[in-house]
Amino acid sequence: MNPAPTTISVTGSAPAENYDVIVGNGLLGRLPALLGERVRKVLIILPRALRATGDIVKEELDAAGYGAMIAEIPDAEEGKHIEVASFCWQVLGKNDFTRSDAIVAVGGGAVTDLAGFVAATWLRGVKIVHLPTSLLGMVDASVGGKTGINTAEGKNLVGAFFPPAGVLVDLDTLATLPKHELVTGMAEIIKCGFIADERILELIEEDPADATDATSPRLRELIERAIAVKAKVVSNDLRESGEREFLNYGHTLAHAIELAERYSIRHGAAVSIGMAFAAELGRTVGRTPDAVAERHLAILKSLGLPTTYRGDRWQTLLDGMRRDKKSRGDLLRFVVLDGIGRPSILDVPDTSLLFAAYQEIAE
Numbered sequence: 428m429n430p431a432p433t434t435i436s437v438t439g440s441a442p443a444e445n446y447d448v449i450v451g452n453g454l455l456g457r458l459p460a461l462l463g464e465r466v467r468k469v470l471i472i473l474p475r476a477l478r479a480t481g482d483i484v485k486e487e488l489d490a491a492g493y494g495a496m497i498a499e500i501p502d503a504e505e506g507k508h509i510e511v512a513s514f515c516w517q518v519l520g521k522n523d524f525t526r527s528d529a530i531v532a533v534g535g536g537a538v539t540d541l542a543g544f545v546a547a548t549w550l551r552g553v554k555i556v557h558l559p560t561s562l563l564g565m566v567d568a569s570v571g572g573k574t575g576i577n578t579a580e581g582k583n584l585v586g587a588f589f590p591p592a593g594v595l596v597d598l599d600t601l602a603t604l605p606k607h608e609l610v611t612g613m614a615e616i617i618k619c620g621f622i623a624d625e626r627i628l629e630l631i632e633e634d635p636a637d638a639t640d641a642t643s644p645r646l647r648e649l650i651e652r653a654i655a656v657k658a659k660v661v662s663n664d665l666r667e668s669g670e671r672e673f674l675n676y677g678h679t680l681a682h683a684i685e686l687a688e689r690y691s692i693r694h695g696a697a698v699s700i701g702m703a704f705a706a707e708l709g710r711t712v713g714r715t716p717d718a719v720a721e722r723h724l725a726i727l728k729s730l731g732l733p734t735t736y737r738g739d740r741w742q743t744l745l746d747g748m749r750r751d752k753k754s755r756g757d758l759l760r761f762v763v764l765d766g767i768g769r770p771s772i773l774d775v776p777d778t779s780l781l782f783a784a785y786q787e788i789a790e
Contacts, residue, residue: 429453430647435654437570438662439590448570448594448654450647455484458531459491461556461593466529468494468522472515472542473533474502477560480600481533484558488531496522500541502534504690507541507577509585515545529554529592535561536568536694540583543574547589554592560600562612563695566619566653569594571661571674577690581750582682588666596650601641609639610730611695614677616649617726618702619656621719622673622762622770627652628726635729673770676762677701683747687740699732700788708784709763712773719764738789745778 432451439445449457462469469488473481481497488495498518500506530553532542539557546555557569575586601609613631620627630649631638637645657674664671681701685692706723709715727734736744748759758774759781765771775781 432457433651435651435658437590437658439665444572444590444665446591446593448596448658450565450596450598450651450654452597452599454595454597455487455558457595458484458487458556458558459493461595462488462493462529462531462554463592465527466493466554468496468524468528469531470515470519470522470524470529471495471497471531471533472500472538472545473497474506474535474538475499476502477534480560484531484533500538503537504577504582504685507537507575509576509578511541512545512548512576515542516549519545519549524549524553526550526553529556531556531558532569533558533560534564535559536564539564539569540573540575540586543572543589543591544576544586546591547574547587552589555589557591557594559594559596561604562601562609562650563615565596566612566650567615567657569596570654570657571671572665573667581747582685582690584750590665596654598641598647598650601646604641606639607693609641610732611693611699613639613649613730614695614698614702614727614732616653617730617732618674618676618698619653621702621723621764621767622676623656623660623768624652625767627656628722628767631726631729639730672760672772673762676764676770677703677705679748679751679759679761680704680744682751683744684736686747686750687743696733699727700734700736703727703734703788704784705761705763707787708761708773708775708781709765711780711784711787712763714771714773715764716766719767722767735788735790738786741782741785741789744785745781748781 429452559569572590575583681697684697706720710720
């Protein structure tokens with residue numbers, strides 16, 4: 428028998444910013460309660476690959492008395508474009524969706540980003556519930572209220588802060604994921620370990636294989652701990668004006684890599700490389716202790732995550748980082764660690780420091 432669901436609450440400065448993230452097995456029956464009685468129509472946004480799952484969600488909603496319909500979008504980062512958002516707005520308009528209606532996002536992080544943006548912008552905001560189906564989506568994209576789409580200039584440069592009405596993290600969906608999807612999703616969990624919860628790192632170090640077993644209690648604990656880290660940070664800083672920046676650990680280089688690879692690389696793989704770089708940058712400027720930097724490499728490699736990238740791409744990556752939304756004028760902005768659970772901001776005026784750190788991870 429599966430353990431009872433765990434509820435992790437996210438709170439904000441206004442009631443509309445409060446919601447629950449429910450973690451467990453067989454959670455679909457909880458969806459109507461999150462949508463509420465006022466909602467009449469629901470648009471289910473999902474990638475084509477998850478149409479069978481979407482049909483099950485639609486059946487559940489139809490049985491509960493909602494008028495449910497499905498909008499299929501391209502998978503992964505291909506779905507995070509203005510043309511896809513426009514298609515979803517068209518579906519909402521043609522079916523007369525009002526502010527009393529809702530959206531349900533079914534899929535990975537790219538889907539929840541896109542669907543959240545559509546929900547935030549349709550009539551200046553309609554209710555959305557996330558049903559993440561990837562590990563990365565469960566621990567990162569679906570929690571926190573960040574929505575966004577990509578442009579030719581970079582990732583997530585257009586978006587809004589828009590908290591969902593709730594998140595259902597159904598662990599049963601993990602059993603359908605390819606192994607490499609589980610492994611790359613672990614990068615965001617490891618990030619939470621380094622910036623806030625050392626027990627996450629210990630759980631992985633104790634048994635890396637069990638940590639990536641879709642059915643293991645260890646993985647469930649890792650997921651719950653990572654969500655708890657993000658929920659606490661987001662509750663204190665929804666709009667990324669302070670400590671929420673720490674959740675970007677490893678992401679500045681990661682987003683530049685994704686742009687250079689035209690989003691063909693998995694986000695988790697890029698974040699893994701980004702954390703290895705951030706650890707070397709912190710060590711280069713005397714902020715990150717050697718043992719902490721080495722621990723990055725040991726943990727990431729134990730799971731088979733990448734820690735290096737092409738040496739001939741430096742200028743391309745530097746240009747990409749300069750476009751990053753976290754930059755401030757001419758200063759490139761990075762999260763580095765002063766120790767485990769001690770993240771801080773480093774503004775870098777001299778790109779030679781970045782180049783020196785990059786040489787440590789260059790292939």
